[in-house]
Amino acid sequence: MAYKQYILVCGGTACESNRGIELFAALKKAVEENGLVNDVQVVRTGCLGFCEKGPIVKILPQDTFYVEVKPEDAEEIVKEHLVKGRVVSRLLYDKNQSKRNVGIEGIDFYQKQFRIVLRNCGVIDPDKIDEYIARDGYKALEKALFEMKPRDVIDEVSKSGLRGRGGAGFPTGKKWEFAAVQPAGQKYMVCNADEGDPGAYMDRSTLEGDPHSVLEAMAIAGYSIGADTGFIYIRAEYPLAIQRLENAIKQAHEYGLLGKNILGSGFSFNIEIRLGAGAFVCGEETALLASIEGKRGMPSPRPPFPAVKGLWGCPTVINNVETLANIPVILLKGNLWFSKIGTATSKGTKVFALTGKINNSGLIEVPMGTTLREIIFDIGGGIRGGKAFKAAQTGGPSGGMIPPQFLDTPIDYENLSKIGSIMGSGGLIVMDEDDCIPDVTKFYLDFTVDESCGKCAPCRIGGRKLLNYLANICNGEGKLEDIDKMLAISEAMSRASLCGLGQTASNPVQSSLRYFMDEYREHIVDKKCRAGKCKNLLSYSINTEKCVGCTACARVCPVNAIAGERKQPHVIDSAKCIKCGQCFDVCKFNAVNRS
Amino acid sequence: MTDSSATAAACGCQCDGASSETELAAGLDSIIGEYRDKPGGLIPALQTAQALFGYLPEEVIRKIADGFGKPVSEVAGVVTFYSFFTLHPRGKFVVRVCLGTACYVRGGKEVLDAFKKKLEIDVGETTPDRMFSLEVGRCFGACGMAPVVMVNDDVYQRVKPALVGELVNKILSGTAAAEVKEMA
Ligand SMILES: Cc1cc2nc3c(=O)[nH]c(=O)nc-3n(C[C@H](O)[C@H](O)[C@H](O)COP(=O)(O)O)c2cc1C
Ligand code: SF4
Ligand code: SF4
Ligand code: FES
Ligand code: FES
Numbered sequence: 001m002a003y004k005q006y007i008l009v010c011g012g013t014a015c016e017s018n019r020g021i022e023l024f025a026a027l028k029k030a031v032e033e034n035g036l037v038n039d040v041q042v043v044r045t046g047c048l049g050f051c052e053k054g055p056i057v058k059i060l061p062q063d064t065f066y067v068e069v070k071p072e073d074a075e076e077i078v079k080e081h082l083v084k085g086r087v088v089s090r091l092l093y094d095k096n097q098s099k100r101n102v103g104i105e106g107i108d109f110y111q112k113q114f115r116i117v118l119r120n121c122g123v124i125d126p127d128k129i130d131e132y133i134a135r136d137g138y139k140a141l142e143k144a145l146f147e148m149k150p151r152d153v154i155d156e157v158s159k160s161g162l163r164g165r166g167g168a169g170f171p172t173g174k175k176w177e178f179a180a181v182q183p184a185g186q187k188y189m190v191c192n193a194d195e196g197d198p199g200a201y202m203d204r205s206t207l208e209g210d211p212h213s214v215l216e217a218m219a220i221a222g223y224s225i226g227a228d229t230g231f232i233y234i235r236a237e238y239p240l241a242i243q244r245l246e247n248a249i250k251q252a253h254e255y256g257l258l259g260k261n262i263l264g265s266g267f268s269f270n271i272e273i274r275l276g277a278g279a280f281v282c283g284e285e286t287a288l289l290a291s292i293e294g295k296r297g298m299p300s301p302r303p304p305f306p307a308v309k310g311l312w313g314c315p316t317v318i319n320n321v322e323t324l325a326n327i328p329v330i331l332l333k334g335n336l337w338f339s340k341i342g343t344a345t346s347k348g349t350k351v352f353a354l355t356g357k358i359n360n361s362g363l364i365e366v367p368m369g370t371t372l373r374e375i376i377f378d379i380g381g382g383i384r385g386g387k388a389f390k391a392a393q394t395g396g397p398s399g400g401m402i403p404p405q406f407l408d409t410p411i412d413y414e415n416l417s418k419i420g421s422i423m424g425s426g427g428l429i430v431m432d433e434d435d436c437i438p439d440v441t442k443f444y445l446d447f448t449v450d451e452s453c454g455k456c457a458p459c460r461i462g463g464r465k466l467l468n469y470l471a472n473i474c475n476g477e478g479k480l481e482d483i484d485k486m487l488a489i490s491e492a493m494s495r496a497s498l499c500g501l502g503q504t505a506s507n508p509v510q511s512s513l514r515y516f517m518d519e520y521r522e523h524i525v526d527k528k529c530r531a532g533k534c535k536n537l538l539s540y541s542i543n544t545e546k547c548v549g550c551t552a553c554a555r556v557c558p559v560n561a562i563a564g565e566r567k568q569p570h571v572i573d574s575a576k577c578i579k580c581g582q583c584f585d586v587c588k589f590n591a592v593n594r595s
Numbered sequence: 596m597t598d599s600s601a602t603a604a605a606c607g608c609q610c611d612g613a614s615s616e617t618e619l620a621a622g623l624d625s626i627i628g629e630y631r632d633k634p635g636g637l638i639p640a641l642q643t644a645q646a647l648f649g650y651l652p653e654e655v656i657r658k659i660a661d662g663f664g665k666p667v668s669e670v671a672g673v674v675t676f677y678s679f680f681t682l683h684p685r686g687k688f689v690v691r692v693c694l695g696t697a698c699y700v701r702g703g704k705e706v707l708d709a710f711k712k713k714l715e716i717d718v719g720e721t722t723p724d725r726m727f728s729l730e731v732g733r734c735f736g737a738c739g740m741a742p743v744v745m746v747n748d749d750v751y752q753r754v755k756p757a758l759v760g761e762l763v764n765k766i767l768s769g770t771a772a773a774e775v776k777e778m779a
Pocket of ligand 1: 163164165166167168169170172192193194195196197280281282283284285286318319320321323324425499500501
């Protein structure tokens with residue numbers, strides 16, 4: 001290491017779009033102006049995980065962790081910290097952190113985390129292959145090519161217990177084996193980077209922060225199953241990840257780590273990028289393959305499984321980004337090391353995009369078996385504004401709502417499915433007392449109905465019916481007998497739909513009916529929405545005792561439903577009111593009632 | 596979805612309407628030439644064409660179908676299947692309000708409603724003066740800063756419904772970018 005100090009600047013989407021690019025330039029400029037170019041290197045890394053408090057800057061080797069840094073702070077960081085060695089305490093996460101303890105180990109957010117998949121995210125410059133190589137990058141590929149037979153690689157992966165992180169949790173080694181035993185000939189290795197769960201960005205961050213780990217794993221998988229071509233199917237909405245992947249592929253070719261005759265081993269492997277075109281169902285593997293082939297992305301029945309008959313009829317392995325990012329580590333550290341992490345049935349770690357009503361939104365990686373309570377309250381810092389936790393949803397629109405009584409359940413594939421949810425790809429949305437369960441359920445159904453490809457009737461028709469019932473309930477027009485119908489439709493959809501989208505679309509309905517029946521009942525019977533979300537069930541009025549006549553509400557009301565003289569109590573004309581809630585938000589004296 | 600920088604970069608064009616008809620036609624020919632013989636080349640060809648034209652006019656779809664030797668109905672079927680493709684020209688500013696779950700629970704829908712009201716258009720529509728189009732997105736990867744709005748390639752974080760009107764005016768007057776994109 002030629003430099004004495006390093007400034008790591010987060011280049012993840014949340015930070016970079018929050019003037020992060022300007023910040024990076026400002027830091028570079030300040031380093032130059034202070035004559036430090038030979039001593040200090042400014043590095044743009046992938047997401048450091050603590051997105052809520054971005055933009056994040058980390059100084060090495062001191063490991064100082066600065067949050068919410070603005071371009072205007074660059075000068076001070078360089079002059080104070082780098083030149084004079086004085087920590088800029090106003091930019092620390094905890095302003096009272098002691099001088100010696102200003103690194104990430106002093107922050108709860110990182111304490112319970114364990115990073116395998118995200119090992120390089122926020123550590124290396126993703127655009128520099130040398131930095132990846134310096135952290136054992138491409139060593140696993142070299143090991144596979146020169147010290148292991150394809151069979152051995154598959155054995156190692158099987159024994160590690162690694163299961164697919166794309167949602168279904170299928171054992172990765174077994175999947176590879178299915179494709180490997182197919183007769184030699186054209187085979188394909190596909191990386192699923194479609195990341196359809198709305199509200200999740202694990203795969204995106206992995207690709208943005210450490211693209212080579214996925215390329216290396218694809219080459220290893222290609223070697224073990226006998227494929228010479230790989231495709232990465234990635235959402236077109238991920239421009240930064242695409243750009244970093246393209247650059248990484250180019251560099252890997254220049255270093256002879258991709259392309260013909262890799263490192264002189266005789267094994268050749270090429271990777272092409274294909275951009276998804278905005279259809280959630282294309283994350284489903286058979287639909288994804290149809291899309292790569294240039295067709296409408298509709299699922300087809302399995303069997304035949306892609307491992308037997310996939311892309312253009314050839315044996316094809318499809319793996320999720322996070323699944324792949326584990327592979328190089330498993331080969332280097334061995335299956336024993338890996339299988340010691342996690343629970344009996346679920347090995348290793350899981351990356352979650354922890355979002356919603358949580359203090360520390362961000363990207364986290366925890367060992368399987370960690371409890372929701374640890375994730376939400378220790379890592380996530382609890383619920384925003386001190387509100388009460390209501391539910392957490394894993395698995396996005398395919399998952400279920402987890403109520404407070406399961407906060408202490410260790411998270412793994414089996415436990416989640418026992419309580420009516422799924423592991424999913426890693427979205428973890430936290431809801432508080434202000435979220436309305438029927439309303440959020442309707443949100444998920446709205447999504448799946450919108451994204452249903454329409455090929456099979458249970459999903460196409462059932463989904464729409466469920467959505468109608470939910471809309472009625474939220475509008476105050478629901479009936480109690482609707483509940484039984486919803487349950488029956490949900491059952492039918494899970495059993496008879498062609499693909500996972502339809503089979504799981506009713507999970508939010510089923511789980512919310514199971515755990516939050518009282519809220520449904522309130523909507524249907526009492527015509528009340530306790531969270532204050534369902535407009536038709538609300539009424540607004542002004543408490544004349546609290547109202548000081550400031551006129552703020554009258555000015556904001558879009559339909560002039562509020563009358564009253566200045567300094568006199570105001571009144572709402574409920575016939576005119578459209579229940580927009582703006583008066584409620586704007587009143588500084590809590591004089592507007594919502595019930 | 597916008598003609599995201601990814602596909603724009605693939606064609607390298609400026610797509611400002613500055614290019615002449617003949618240049619556009621030549622561009623389309625070269626796109627067809629490049630992808631025609633690639634397995635699965637239809638979707639990349641359509642993506643690149645959309646980056647060039649800003650949308651996919653009927654003539655373009657017809658020409659691509661011809662070039663690929665496929666029935667127009669098949670190509671049109673592909674175009675209408677994917678939400679990325681658009682058959683109509685869009686506004687100078689494409690506003691995409693994130694309705695991913697994280698943004699939804701932090702008020703994304705109220706932000707969307709505010710845009711609808713201010714711009715007087717619905718989702719999928721363009722203002723008559725062709726300045727704004729309104730769309731919804733599903734997670735831009737900045738959930739920590741929810742609710743999030745993208746205007747072309749710029750990300751606006753922690754957007755408040757009450758400030759949407761102001762934001763639109765600033766975009767129009769070209770001062771929005773200088774304004775920090777955090778509304779916290
Ligand atoms: C509707 C639907 C959407 C899916 N979306 C994704 C996705 O965005 N990313 C992903 O990796 N897997 C997704 N899957 C799962 C894939 O079909 C497939 O199981 C997975 O990519 C296999 O990789 P793995 O074994 O490494 O998990 C989806 C499945 C369904 C039914
Ligand atoms: S379950 Fe839904 S998405 Fe899947 S094939 Fe049937 S209609 Fe299409
Ligand atoms: S809820 Fe909206 S419409 Fe009704 S009185 Fe208040 S501001 Fe006016
Ligand atoms: S994007 Fe910067 S910490 Fe996540
Ligand atoms: S849900 Fe809106 S940015 Fe992720």
